[in-house]
Amino acid sequence: MIKIKSWKMPRSKQKEPDDFFSKVYEVTNLIPYGRVTSYGAIARYLGTGRSARMVGWALNACHSNHDFIPAHRVVNRNGLLSGKHHFGNSTLMGQLLENEGLIIEDDQILNFREKFWDPLTELG
């Protein structure tokens, strides 16, 4: 498990500096350039394997974080860009990924298996 820094959370009544949201942001920041992971993979890495939806919710609020968070590198388990509608312009997420060398076709990442980065196996 990674250490958590207490950067500011979107949640106004946040109680812990190392809450779930922060952990999600930490892991997301560890995703290498040009690689992607899934909501469920992050949830499992954090030990809450059944709260993949909360990962999405956390990323939904990540804009309130001052630091840059590569939320575009998180897709669903099929490599589908299910979060594209939360980037203002619905094509931005795909553009960001293509800038990193990935190929998107119909909101789907090609060769998703090869690009997939699993925090569980990569970070231990």
Add this chain to the structure above:
DNA sequence: ATTCTGACAGCAA
């Protein structure tokens, strides 16, 4: 307090 809604995932048909 109660209900509804998800940037999900697993499993049964």
Add this chain to the structure above:
DNA sequence: TTTGCTGCCAGAA
């Protein structure tokens, strides 16, 4: 293979 249902749980209304 592709739907459809269910568990999940933090916010919003």
